[in-house]
Amino acid sequence: MAEQQPVSTNGRAGGDDASNGVLEKLTDDQLRWIYQIMRRIRRFEETAEEAFRAAKMRGALHFYIGEEATATGVCAALDDGDFITSTHRGHGHCIAKGARMDKMMAELFGRTTGYCGGKGGSMHIADIELGNLGANGIVGAGIPIATGAALGSKLRKDGKVTVAFFGDGAGPTGAFHEGVNVAATMNLPAVFVCENNQYGMATHADFANAAPIHNRGAAYGIPSASIDGNDLFEVYATAREAIDRARRGEGPTLIESRTYRHKGHTVLDQKNYRTKEEIAEWVARDPIERFVRAVNESERLDEDDFQAIDGQIEREIEHAVAFAEASPWPTVDVIERDVYVE
Amino acid sequence: MAVTTPQAPAPETATREIFMSEALREAIDEEMTRDPTVFVVGEEVGVWGGAYAVTQGLLEKWGPDRIVDTPIAEAAIAGLGIGAALTGSRPIAEFMYSDFMGIAMDQIVNQAAKNRYMFGGKAKLPLTYRAPFGAGTGNAAQHTQSLEAWFAHVPGLKVITASTPYDAKGLLKSAIREDNVVIMFEHKAIYAMRGHVPEGEYLVPIGVADVKREGDDVSVITYARQTHHALEAAEQLAAEGISVEVVDIRSLYPLDTDTVLRSVRKTHRAVVLYEAVRFGGFGAEIASQIQELAFDDLDAPVLRVGAAHAPVPFSEPLENASFPDTAKVVEAIRQSLQGVY
Numbered sequence: 001m002a003e004q005q006p007v008s009t010n011g012r013a014g015g016d017d018a019s020n021g022v023l024e025k026l027t028d029d030q031l032r033w034i035y036q037i038m039r040r041i042r043r044f045e046e047t048a049e050e051a052f053r054a055a056k057m058r059g060a061l062h063f064y065i066g067e068e069a070t071a072t073g074v075c076a077a078l079d080d081g082d083f084i085t086s087t088h089r090g091h092g093h094c095i096a097k098g099a100r101m102d103k104m105m106a107e108l109f110g111r112t113t114g115y116c117g118g119k120g121g122s123m124h125i126a127d128i129e130l131g132n133l134g135a136n137g138i139v140g141a142g143i144p145i146a147t148g149a150a151l152g153s154k155l156r157k158d159g160k161v162t163v164a165f166f167g168d169g170a171g172p173t174g175a176f177h178e179g180v181n182v183a184a185t186m187n188l189p190a191v192f193v194c195e196n197n198q199y200g201m202a203t204h205a206d207f208a209n210a211a212p213i214h215n216r217g218a219a220y221g222i223p224s225a226s227i228d229g230n231d232l233f234e235v236y237a238t239a240r241e242a243i244d245r246a247r248r249g250e251g252p253t254l255i256e257s258r259t260y261r262h263k264g265h266t267v268l269d270q271k272n273y274r275t276k277e278e279i280a281e282w283v284a285r286d287p288i289e290r291f292v293r294a295v296n297e298s299e300r301l302d303e304d305d306f307q308a309i310d311g312q313i314e315r316e317i318e319h320a321v322a323f324a325e326a327s328p329w330p331t332v333d334v335i336e337r338d339v340y341v342e
Numbered sequence: 343m344a345v346t347t348p349q350a351p352a353p354e355t356a357t358r359e360i361f362m363s364e365a366l367r368e369a370i371d372e373e374m375t376r377d378p379t380v381f382v383v384g385e386e387v388g389v390w391g392g393a394y395a396v397t398q399g400l401l402e403k404w405g406p407d408r409i410v411d412t413p414i415a416e417a418a419i420a421g422l423g424i425g426a427a428l429t430g431s432r433p434i435a436e437f438m439y440s441d442f443m444g445i446a447m448d449q450i451v452n453q454a455a456k457n458r459y460m461f462g463g464k465a466k467l468p469l470t471y472r473a474p475f476g477a478g479t480g481n482a483a484q485h486t487q488s489l490e491a492w493f494a495h496v497p498g499l500k501v502i503t504a505s506t507p508y509d510a511k512g513l514l515k516s517a518i519r520e521d522n523v524v525i526m527f528e529h530k531a532i533y534a535m536r537g538h539v540p541e542g543e544y545l546v547p548i549g550v551a552d553v554k555r556e557g558d559d560v561s562v563i564t565y566a567r568q569t570h571h572a573l574e575a576a577e578q579l580a581a582e583g584i585s586v587e588v589v590d591i592r593s594l595y596p597l598d599t600d601t602v603l604r605s606v607r608k609t610h611r612a613v614v615l616y617e618a619v620r621f622g623g624f625g626a627e628i629a630s631q632i633q634e635l636a637f638d639d640l641d642a643p644v645l646r647v648g649a650a651h652a653p654v655p656f657s658e659p660l661e662n663a664s665f666p667d668t669a670k671v672v673e674a675i676r677q678s679l680q681g682v683y
Contacts, residue, residue, distance in 0.1 A: 083429060116462030124460035133428050134461060138452050144418045145453060148425020148433075155381055155407050156430060175448070178418035185413055338463030339497045341521040 019233035019294050026236075031301055034076055034232060036309050038068040038288045041092045043317050044101050045263075048091075048108055048122075051321065052267050057108050059121050064092035066230075066262035069287035070195050071096040073235025074163055077243050083131045083149045083162040085142030088123045089195075089261070090135030093165050097132045099125070105320040111327035118330045119338070131160075139200070140166060140173030143192065147179040150188035150252070161246045163191045163239075169200025171209040180254065184220040189246040191239065192254045195229065197261045202273035214256035222252050229257030230287040233294070259287070358541060363533040365507035366396045366472075369514035370434060372543070374400075374408060377432055380518060383410040383422050384436030384472075393438045394474055394533045416442050420449035420471070424457070427469040427523075434518060439485050440473035440527060443493075454523045455498030470517045471525045475503075476567055476617055477665050478531035483653035486661075488618035490527050494594040494627070501594040502548055503527040505569035507537035509592055512546025520548065529567040529617075551598035553605065557587035560678050561605040563628050564615040565591045568666055572615055575671035586675060594624055602628065603636050610641040611678045617665055620648025641682075647674045 026034070045063050052061055064071070067089075075084070075096035086093040094104060099115070107114025108122050115125045126134035133149060136142045146164030153160040170176050171194065183190045194213045196205050205213075217224020223242070227234045235257060242253035260282035264271060295301050360368075374380045382397055388411040391398030401409040412419055416437060423435035437443050443450060450471070457465045477486045494501045500522055504510035510528070517524035554569055555576050562572040569590045576586035589605050591598060606612045612632050614625040629644040650664040 083425075085425075114462070116460060116464075119462050120460040126457070126461040126465060128428060128461070128465055133425065134457060134465070136453075138448055141421075141448055141453055144421020144449055145425040145428070147418060148422035148427075149429045150425070151383070151410070151422050152426030152429040152431040152433075155410075155426070156379065158430070160429075162425070162429075174445075175417050175421070178415040179421060182412060182415055182418040182422065186410075336497075339459050340500070341458070341466055 020237070022233035022237045023294060023298055023300070028300060030076065031295055032305060032309060034072055035291065035295070035301075035306065036313065037072045037075070037096050038232070038291065039310060039313050040101060040316070041068045041071070041095045042288060043313050044095060044104065044320070045091055047317050047321060048105070049267060051108070056325070057110065060266045061108070061122050062089040062266055063261060063263035064089050066282065066286065067195055067197055067259045068092055069232040069235050069291065070193065070229045070257045070259055071165065073232045074165075074193055074239040076236050077239040078161065078163065081131060082160050083133055083146070085133045085146040085149070085162070085164045086135040087142060087166055088135060088137050088139070089167065090123070090125060094125050094127070094132055094135065097127070098130045099127050099132065101316055102320040102323040105324040106327050109324040109327070110329065111324055112330045113323065113327040117334065140170035140175035142166060143170065143175050143179030146190055146192070147183045147188060150183060150190035151186060153189055154186070159247065161189045161191065161243050163193055163243070165193050165195060167200065168194060168196040168198065168205035168209065168213065169203070170194070171205070171213045180216070180220055180252070183252045184222050187249070187251040189249065190252040191242045191246055192252060193239070194254070194256045196256050196258050199261070199265070199273065201265045202270055212256065214254060217254040220254070222254055224254040224256070226256045226258065229259030230285050230290060232287060232291045358539060359536045360507055360539050361533065362504070362507040362510050362528075362535050362537070363394055363396050365511035365539050366514055366528065367398065367400065368539070369511045369518070370397065371400060371403070373515055373518040374404060379430065379432045380434065381408045381410060381431060382434045382436065383412060384419055385412055385414055385438045387411060387436050392436065394528075394530065396472075396533070397436070416445035417449050420446035420454065423469045423471065424449060424454050424467065427467040428457070428465055432468045432518065434470045434472060437471065437473040440475035440489055441484050441487050443473060443489065450493070450499070451496050455496045459498060466521050467523050468521045469523045470514070470520070471523070473525060473527055474530045475527045476529040476531055477649070477654055477661060478567070480656065480658060480661060482656040486654040488616070488649070490594055491618060491622065491624040493525050494624055498523065499595065500524040500548055501527065502592060503529065503566040503594070504592060505532070505554070505566055505590050507535065507539050509546050509552065509590070511539055512544055513548065513592065516545045516548050524548065527566065532567050532570070546592070549593045549596035549598055551589055551591045551593070551601035553587060553601065554590045555586065555588040557585035557609065559585045559609055559682070560611040560613060560675050561587045561589060561609045562613045562615055562671065562675065563589045563591065563602055563605070565594070566617065568615045568617050571666060571668045571671050574668040575675060578668070578672055579675060584675070584679065591628070597628070597631070599631055599635065602632065606632050606636050607639045610639055612640070612644045613647060613671070613674045613678050614644060615647045615666055615671055615674070618648055619651055620646055621651055623648050642678045642680070645674050645678055647671060
C-alpha cells in the first residue's frame with residue numbers, strides 16, 4: 001500500500017484567481033470546453049428551476065449551481081471511457097461527462113425521450129455508454145459501486161479510472177467507509193471526490209463529520225487533498241494527479257473539494273440554517289466568474305469566445321426545453337418493462 | 343412459460359454422485375472457463391475456500407484476479423458486484439451467510455435491483471449473488487434465517503434455490519449466464535448432500551419448477567431442503583396408500599405458477615412448505631396464487647407449514663422444534679386430507 005502523501009499543496013487563499021500555472025498547460029480548446037460545461041450546468045439548472053416553478057415538472061430537483069468547477073475540473077481530467085458514479089445532486093456530473101441536455105431535460109419532464117424514458121427522473125440519470133454509472137438517490141451508495149467499477153477495470157485490465165462523486169453528507173455513512181477501505185486494500189484505480197458544499201440539507205458538514213473528511217486519507221493509507229472547489233484550476237490539477245496516479249496502478253486518492261451550493265437543498269428549502277451574508281460571501285467566489293477572470297487576464301480567450309459559447313448554450317437550452325415539452329408522455333404499458341433483461 | 347423437467351442423467355454417467363458444494367464449485371469453474379469476465383468476490387472465498395468450501399481450490403487454479411478475497415464489508419461486496427457488472431464483468435459475489443445481506447440491503451435493493459429500470463433499460467447487470475441460508479446447523483439467530491421472501495418481493499431481482507446437487511449446478515450456471523441480478527440461496531444443511539450430477543454440460547432453466555415426485559391425492563409445494571422432508575413424508579404416507587406429489591419450485595421469482603397449478607388441479611389439495619418464518623413468508627405468495635387461480639379446483643384449504651414466530655433458538659431441541667420436519671409435513675398432509683382418509 002502506498003504511503004500517504006499530499007496530492008497537491010493547498011497554500012493559496014480561497015479568493016486567489018491565479019491558476020498557479022495550470023491555465024497555461026490547458027489548450028484553448030480545453031478552456032473553451034471547461035467554460036462551456038460550467039455554463040451548461042448553470043443554465044440547465046436555472047432553466048429547470050423556472051420550469052419547476054411553472055409547475056411543468058414535479059418531484060425533487062437538487063441544484064449544483066455554485067459547485068460547477070468540481071464536476072468540470074474532475075471530468076476535464078478524465079478520459080472518455082472512464083467511469084463516474086454520481087449523486088442526487090447529479091446534473092453537473094452528468095453534463096460534465098458529456099450528457100445531452102435535451103435528453104436530460106426530457107427526463108426531468110418525465111417524457112419518453114428522456115435518458116431513462118421517464119422512469120428515473122432527476123435523481124437517476126445514467127449514461128452507461130458515456131461512463132456515467134448513474135446519479136443516486138441514496139447518499140453514499142455510489143461509493144461501493146465506484147469501487148466495483150474500479151475492481152472491474154483492474155481485473156479486465158482496461159486501463160480505466162473510476163471517480164466517485166459524493167457530498168459531505170456521505171461522509172458519515174457506512175458505504176463511504178466500506179467503499180474507500182476496500183478500494184485502498186485492493187489498490188484500485190479509483191478517485192473519491194467529496195464535494196463538501198457545507199450542508200446536508202440543513203446539517204453542517206462539521207456537525208456531521210467528526211473531523212475533516214480529507215483527514216481520512218491517512219486512515220486508509222491513501223493520499224488525500226483538501227482543495228478550493230471553486231477554483232477550477234486547482235480542481236483540475238488535483239484531479240489530474242489523482243487520476244494519473246490511479247491509472248498507473250498506484251491506487252485510490254481522496255479529494256475533498258470545498259464548495260457551496262448557492263441554492264437550497266432542493267427547490268423547497270427551509271432557508272433557516274444559513275445567513276444571507278454567508279451565501280453572498282460564497283456567491284462572490286463564484287467558480288465560473290473566477291474562471292472567466294483568470295482566462296481574461298491571461299488573454300487566452302476573449303469576450304467573443306465567451307459570447308459565442310453563451311449564444312450556443314442558449315440555443316441548446318431553448319432546444320432542450322422545446323424538445324422536452326414536445327415529447328410524448330410514456331404510455332402505461334411500459335410500467336413493467338425493463339425490470340429485467342428479457 | 344415453457345415447462346420442462348430436467349433431463350434425466352445419461353445412463354453412462356448416472357452413477358456419478360457428488361456433494362452439492364462440489365456441484366456448485368463445478369458450475370463456477372465451468373463458467374469461469376467459458377467466460378473470462380466471470381470472477382468470484384467475497385469474504386474468505388480464496389485462501390479459506392469459502393465458509394462452506396464451495397470455492398475450495400479455485401484460488402489455486404484461477405489466481406487472485408479471478409477469485410477475489412475481500413475484507414468483512416458486505417455493502418462493499420454487493421457494490422463491487424454492481425460496479426463490475428455495469429462496466430463489463432460478470433461477477434459472482436458471495437455473502438458468507440444470507441443473514442449478513444442486511445448490511446448490504448441498500449446496495450442489493452436500491453441499487454442492483456433498480457439500476458436497469460431507473461436508467462430506462464439501458465443498464466445491464468450480469469450479476470449473481472450467492473448466499474447460504476437455512477437452519478439445522480446450530481448457528482442460532484443470526485446465521486440461520488431464511489430471508490428469501492425479502493428479495494423475492496423486490497422487482498429487479500431473480501431468486502432461486504436448489505434441493506439437489508443436479509439442480510444446484512444447473513441453476514447456478516444459468517444464473518451466471520443471466521444478464522440480470524440473480525440471488526442463489528444455498529441451503530447450508532444440504533451442502534454435504536450427495537446426488538447424481540452427470541459429467542458435462544447442462545443447464546437448469548430459471549423459472550421452471552420441477553415435480554420431484556408424482557402423486558394424486560395432495561400436492562406439497564416447497565423448495566430447498568424442505569423438499570426432502572416432503573419426499574420423506576410422501577414415502578411414509580405411500581405405505582398407507584396416500585399418494586403425494588412434491589413440487590420443488592426451484593425459482594421463487596420468476597415463479598412457475600403453471601406447474602404449481604397443474605399439480606393442484608390434479609390433486610385438489612395443497613400444502614405449502616417452507617423453512618422461513620411461516621408468517622409473511624414466501625409460502626403465503628404461493629398459497630395466495632393457488633386460491634386466486636385454482637379456487638374451484640380445491641377440495642380443502644391451502645395449508646402452510648413454516649417456522650415458528652421467533653428468532654432461531656440455539657439449543658438443539660429448540661431449533662429442531664422451530665422448523666418443519668417430516669412429521670410436521672405428514673401431519674399437514676393428513677389435515678389437508680381430513681375426511682378423505
